[in-house]
Amino acid sequence: MTQLGATITSEGIRFAAWSSSARRLWVSIFDEQGNRELDRLELASEGNGVHSLFVSGLAAGARYGLRADGDYAPERGLWFDPDKLLTDPYAVEIDRAYAYHWRLAARRNEGADTASLMPKTVTRALPTAPPTLPPLFRPGGLIYELNVRAFTKLHPDVPQEKRGTIAALAHPAIIEHLQRLGVSAVELMPITASIDERHLPPLGLSNAWGYNPVTFMALDPRLAPGGLTELQGTVAALRRAGIGTILDLVFNHTGESDRLGPTLSLRGLDNNAYYRHRPDGGLVNDTGTGNTIACDHPAMREMVLDTLRHFVRQAGVDGFRFDLAPVLGRVDGAFDPEAPLLQAITHDPVLYDRVLIAEPWDIGANGYQLGNFRPPFLEWNDRYRDDVRRFWRGDAGMVGALATRLAGSSDVFNRAGEPASRGVNFIAAHDGMTLADIVAYERKHNAANGEQDRDGHNENLSWNNGVEGETDDAAIVTARFEDQRALLATLFASHGTIMLTAGDEFGRTQKGNNNAYAQDNPTTWLDWTGRDQALERYAWALGALRRAVPALSDTRFLTGEPIEASGVPDVAWLTETGELLDATDWNDTSRHRLVMLFGGEDNRLAVLINGDRRQCVFTLPAREGFRWHPAIETRATDLARPLPGRSVNFMIESRAGDGGARKGSR
Incomplete structure (x- = not known):
């Protein structure tokens, strides 16, 4: 397919x-502020659906939008309306953020021109x-999911003007963490640039997650005021620190929504081609x-590939991480x-090693479709999430399931x-309860979302240690820790x-809100000054141990x-007395x-796992000379002391007198 979008040359723009x-x-060509339409020039058909026009004398920095006309018959999936200014699907930069307005969704001839709103x-x-370099990330590593705006919005070390932006991720304090x-x-x-769902503005809310894109390449100017250069610089800074970058992209829907939604780009250009329809x-x-x-x-397949x-x-x-990937x-x-798009991604000469x-x-x-994608695709494993939560919630008969999840599913x-x-x-992930809320809230608390608590999952496999939400009871606070x-x-x-997920290493909470997509406020902004530093230090120690013991990150x-x-x-699976688990042990629902x-x-x-509420002395098999x-060290104990209830401990065996035994300690 011919190159789409705006192509800048020394003579003008195509x-x-x-x-x-x-x-x-x-x-439609606009002035430097993007407010006044200067010219409206018709594109000529090249065949195969491509329409193009070369405008001589136009230079980089020009602002524009597209318009399209044809049949208007929504019942047949046709939404052509030349009064709707459309974002070019191949836009790589836009001059302002999207803002929902009812006129963007008005029927043809029922609303004024939308250029002033777009x-x-x-x-x-x-x-x-x-330079194109091989990915730093390899399967078996630690992925850290973060919301760019929420992650640094309140960080005291990041300069105020950079907080909440992609550039903030390159700050030394962030990289050190x-x-x-x-x-x-x-x-x-x-x-990438997204728009609020139409029900949010009347509630005084806005989409904090960004899973409602309009087009696929243009970055959101609120997150990347420096545009593509800002992203490029941050990726490079992270790479120098040994950290890769994965983008979460949404190729399953757009913010044009249902038949009552706005006409912003794809709907106005060719709704029937870009979206799936029922008979x-x-x-x-x-x-x-x-x-x-x-x-x-x-x-659409070519647009996705071009974006990647x-x-x-x-x-x-x-x-890349693909939202709703089926x-x-x-x-x-x-x-x-074996769908053509999935095949094309894995065999593309630019994408094959990503x-x-x-x-x-x-x-x-x-x-x-868990487990049904083909290599090299990795997959979010919600079976792991659910079984681990069930085990630590105290559900009966979960030891076998836990072992299966620990061993790679x-x-x-x-x-x-x-x-x-x-x-x-x-x-825990962005969608659902935070790690801290899993142990503090037995049910969701989503009233702030304005949907009468109807949104979000009802079953969270969570628990509250006896009191729902915040408490001053020292015993409960300790239990949750x-x-x-x-x-x-x-x-x-x-x-x-x-x-x-960012902040779970230091106890971030959303007060039980398990669907905080509309909370662009302190509900989702990470509280760096109030973080649980003891929990954070423990997470650091876990990270050091995982790096020191290659077996933990092995994917086999x-x-x-x-x-x-x-x-x-x-691997060997043992009882707390150091004996191999037999069929009776595996089938013991009270274990x-x-x-x-x-x-x-x-x-x-x-790895000693005591999911019981009672303490227990564990015995490990001994070898002469070891x-x-x-x-x-933050969880130091010897085998003569009982392991507290609901806890995990790590012990390393090495030759007696080996001073390097505690490689994972801090």
């Missing part, structure tokens, strides 16, 4: 857009591309947002792991004989890739079979204790 059903397309696309020569945790890559929640002409809603992108359409290539070439990102693999409505992470579910028919990811886990293990430590320790002890499934050459099993013993000729690591040491 504009090109695609529409298979528009009869006429125009480019951002203008800015023609900009792309910055010099960085990431390094102390052992972060392998940051995963940035959406940073009766209505929009398919496999996303819960009102529309669903037609990723099996060649024009753009961020790799121009910003040097390590890879949409990308739906062909004629049905999910196909990190690819699928959120493997949507709400359409057969939308739950072979029941999910070994279906085709794969040797390694493709799961991304997590306990220990529960958070246990959850963090379980995550860092898990085989394969792990993900931690733990099988209990001997490791090649050594003859030592890769809440487990030891995971990693094999090794010289050093062994034991002794067991605490692996983390």
